Amino acid sequence: MSGNTRQWARDLWLGVRLAVSGGASGWTRTALTAVGIGLGVVVLLLAASVPQAMSGRGERADARSTFGAEVSAPADDTILVQDVWTEYRGERIAGRELQPEAGQDSTAVPPPGVSDFPAPGEVLVSPALARLLDSPNGELLAERLDYRRVGVIGDEGLLGSQELYYYLGVDDLVADSTGTRVDHFGDPPSLDSEVSPALILLVLVVAVVLLMPVPVFITTAARFGGERRDRRLAALRLVGADVRMTRRIAAGESLVGAAVGVLLGGLLFLAIRAPVAGISVSDTSFFLSDIVPGWPLTVLVLLVVPLLAIGTTLFAMRSVVVEPLGVVRQASGGPRRLLWRLVPALLGIGLLLPLLGDFSGTDSSVVQAIVGVVLLLSGATALLPWLVERCTARLRGGPVAWQLATRRLQLSSGPAVRAISGITVAVAGATALYMLFDGVRAAETTETGADLDRAQVEVVAWTADSALTEPLVEELRSTEGVQRVLPYIDSEAVPRVGGEGAPNEEPAYLRVGDCATLAELARIEDCADGEVYQAPAPDGWEISPSKPGDVLDLGAAPDGPEGERIQWTVPDGVRDVEPRDSPAGRLAYGLLATPGALEGQLPTDGSTRMLLQADVDAPDTLELLRNAVWAAPVEGQVWKLETSRISDELANIQIGMVVGASGVMALIAASMLVTTLEQLRERRRLLSALVALGTPRATLGASVLWQTAVPVVLGLALASGIGVLLGAMLMSLVRLPLGSWLAFLPMAGAGAGVIALVTLGSLPLLWRLMRPDGLRTE
Structure with a gap:
């Protein structure tokens, strides 16, 4: 050595x-x-x-996964599977129905986390789902999943510890109809979904903004x-x-x-x-x-x-x-220089400018964008000491507490600046992130067109057979919280038959419901049972309207011999009406017929849709509706109508942003509290000396608050400006319309709130340090 x-x-x-x-x-x-x-x-x-x-x-x-595991012929190791799902109080509950085709002689390998296939009527549940079913909060779900529980799914078969998942044994699946035939589990999907550059940029900014305050x-x-x-x-x-x-x-x-x-x-x-x-x-x-x-x-x-x-x-x-x-x-040394403090921000702007309107999401553009964002946010930390020094140097006069605070900042503003530098970076980054997220959300949001004043829930049964759906309609009408149910049959692809019975390539569209229901699908006046209406499709859709005399195939006859079809001739006197969006936001064009016009021969091909007026704010209404649909002899789904819907990718990013932001804000609060306590401990002798000289404690307390408030106001102002600049550049990178210029207000408010809480948390130590015996030394 x-x-x-x-x-x-x-x-x-x-x-x-x-x-x-x-x-x-x-x-x-x-x-x-x-x-x-x-x-x-x-x-x-x-x-x-x-x-x-x-x-x-x-x-x-x-x-x-069973993606790519499909086989065509049954064997001893094949299984019929069907993915099913339901929702309970906002939580998605997914599952899979399993049916080994060879029964007890099956040699099929169960899915991960399962040792044996459940028998028909038996269910294996995840630990989280078991806890929910056994809790008082899961009573309505237990009624829905009323199967015999025979075990739990192991960790290797679940995505996460809190996943609500189950495997149900059944014996009524039919290959290529209600079930898919597979011979093994474990084929990963090979589909690569493309993610828009805007979402890629949003993910990058989220990561940078959440991690930037940590080194500070x-x-x-x-x-x-x-x-x-x-x-x-x-x-x-x-x-x-x-x-x-x-x-x-x-x-x-x-x-x-x-x-x-x-x-x-x-x-x-x-x-x-x-x-x-x-x-x-x-x-x-x-x-x-x-x-x-x-x-x-x-x-x-x-x-x-x-x-x-x-x-x-x-x-x-x-x-x-x-x-x-x-x-x-x-x-007193020379004043802080501004020139070199502008370098990080200028370099960041220089890296982002070439990407404006041309961010493609490639590796090189990703690295360039990350470095540019980091440098621009670092510029806030570099500029803050200069800004505080220049502004506090001009402060004069005022009450004693104000003068004590400003003089302290004029002599040494470094500790105060360091205490808020982290929150400055966080607020600047969060402001830019909010602007970018708001722009991406507008681009990734789809307006559904639903009218929540006319209906709040839509129930869909995947059959048009009225013998199966009418009991469900009556059950829904008697459900607590439901005021009105408007059902109609939706046959969206009814083949038209020409003069010799040959099917026409162009489909027809037929909705069958009573007058109250049809009035929600088109602007109809003076409706009566037996009437038929024609609602034209929008211009440019190239859908020819059905004409009187056309013969429509409505599906298999429910009571007739095998192979017999229901055929209905479009009558004369069809009235033209103006279509309108249904309460669910769906445009109902084509033929609109009342039941009397079909003389009791209702379609059997298609689905049955039910528009409900219900009290969705009541905690149990949706769950009671889902239980009714689940118990019905038809497959169906319950949808709570919403006026807009965001993409799944954006929803996942939003989840990560909320979780990460919560953790970073907790870190900010804890770290600032530690920093503030350390600064007070360093100034213990000074505080004790001022108290010994007769300075009121209230004056000293106010001076400490002013020493925090002045740098905070300057730091939040600087952070807001840089955040808005960065947000505008990021939106321009992915060609989003500029907007959300006031995004800094909630961010600055949150930052000020955190600082206020930290200041209040430090007051007990401040009062303890303001005692003359703090002058004792050895």
């Missing part, structure tokens, strides 16, 4: 000893630094676990107790240490806090894994074994965090002169 290496090692070790042997003060500083760094490490480890979590979830989805908080925590450390270093200079030695000793002290912070962060990460695994957000959850960071990312976190802490300490000492007789840090 060379002499320089031994000297480095001795100096670092001395710094370590000073950090752990400095008494209560040294341990307090180390503990505060460790807590601040530990909170950031938790977030980094959680972020590093995302690839593993998504990979595990995808592997289990592939293992139970880590560097802030690494500078805790800087003034006390510098005084200790001055004492070392007095006994012979040179400038380089003091810096190495300071690096050793920071290394201790960083190492303890990494250890604490690792322990906190292990402690929160189980609660995180128990959380389900919009049907998305993970197992405990999924929440494991990959080794490369873990090693990167373990190396980068201590190096970042040491680098921050050395960078902070560049403007501090540690001499044997004291520390020179408060001598």
